[in-house]
Amino acid sequence: MKIQKIYELAIKEGMKADPRDKEELDKFLEKSKKEYENLKDDEKEFFDLEKLTNPYSDTRILAGDPNTDVSTILCGVDIEVGEVLLADRLREKGKNIDLLLAHHPEGKSLAGLPGVMRVQADIWHREGVPINIGEFLIDERMKEVQRSVMPVNHNRAVDAAKLLGIPFMNVHTPADNMVTSFLQKGFDEVPPYTVKDVISFLRKIPEYNMAAKTGTGPTILVGDGDKRAGRVVVDMTGGTEGPEEVLEKLANAGVGTIVGMHMGSKLRKKALKYHINVVIAGHIASDNLGLNLLLDNLEKEGIEIIECSGFTRISRL
CATH class of the missing domain: 3.40.1390.30 (NIF3 (NGG1p interacting factor 3)-like)
Incomplete structure (x- = not known):
């Protein structure tokens, strides 16, 4: 199974479990499309094109060729520089590691974390909170989170993975939705x-x-x-x-x-x-549950999962 297919599967499963219905998700993606179309040509190079098909800005392929075939994944709740070095050490010992899969965001996914927060207003609305109040409240909180992630050294783990030639991706909100x-x-x-x-x-x-x-x-x-x-x-x-x-x-x-x-x-x-x-x-237990629900789909395809960084594989197949 190629990395791109794993990425697309994660998005698909996340959307199936999303608190918003398909109509709301379609509107969300359409808004991103219009945002891109309205940009001047010299601004379009800075637009993340993944936003046109993926409503989760905290879930991305971070390093490696998306067309790489995957038979073994090293999966952890957090994949940071230590886990990247662990993968390299396992490779030295003869263990095949085709992909690093993290739950928590790194790199551009971490920078994009505030972008997924607006779904909270939809959850509150489902419980009876007027959507206008929910959106106002979450907008203020999003700005606060944006300020908190701005000074972070986002790319440390991503740079390590690139230097060692190990593909790397993360799945955050889709797993949390599940x-x-x-x-x-x-x-x-x-x-x-x-x-x-x-x-x-x-x-x-x-x-x-x-x-x-x-x-x-x-x-x-x-x-x-x-x-x-x-x-x-x-x-x-x-x-x-x-x-x-x-x-x-x-x-x-x-x-x-x-x-x-x-x-x-x-x-x-x-x-x-x-x-x-x-x-x-x-x-961490909740993160484990979300990852395990997602990974059931990959295990069906014969992909081997190696656990690390607080993750324990529990199959429901």
């Missing part, structure tokens, strides 16, 4: 009665079960296990954490419990203030 969809479907099919039931549900999933045994599993961050969960909303996609102001809007819309990967102190204080239960499923 874990969000998977969990939300489970909670909707059998709604948990109490917050403790939310924890029990998560612990039955292999990735969270493993994490619980190492002290990094599902945890109640806000609320009490015996309290009723109310409407459970999975908040695990859209690049990174949203704005703290949205907690009030979600509470007013009737959300009882948020299940997330992580939550900072400011958002936690707002959740306390507005009486929203918060269950932290676990960041």
Whole structure:
């Protein structure tokens, strides 16, 4: 399977699991097309053409020829310079490594992280928050995240991969969409009665079960296990954490419990203030679940997956 096909498959699966419907995604891509068409000729060279077909600016082929055939992937939650050197060392020992696959973005994907955040407004809208309010709130948060990633040395790992001739790509929001969809479907099919039931549900999933045994599993961050969960909303996609102001809007819309990967102190204080239960499923465990759901598609094609950097392969085939 060629790298380009793996990339296209990741985008396709991400769009299938996207909180937005096909019409909204088509509008998003059409907007990118019009943006490109309206640019002056001397500005078009700076436009990322991948935006015309890929709505996820944090998911890209970062190094290597897209037409390279892949039979073995070294996959990790984070692929940084250390993991690139690990791949090179494995090659020296005779292990075939055709592609480095990261979850978290590097290079141009990291620079593009703020671009995927607007989907959060659509998730809130689905729960009853007016879209105009959601878009205003996320726009301000996007600017904040943009400022935070601007000074980062984005290309360190990408440069290392290029120097060693190892193809490199990452899949961020598509995998996050898949874990969000998977969990939300489970909670909707059998709604948990109490917050403790939310924890029990998560612990039955292999990735969270493993994490619980190492002290990094599902945890109640806000609320009490015996309290009723109310409407459970999975908040695990859209690049990174949203704005703290949205907690009030979600509470007013009737959300009882948020299940997330992580939550900072400011958002936690707002959740306390507005009486929203918060269950932290676990960041790396959630990333593992999203990657595993994606990699099932690649394993069907006979691709071997080698684990590293916090990733454990669990097949559902």
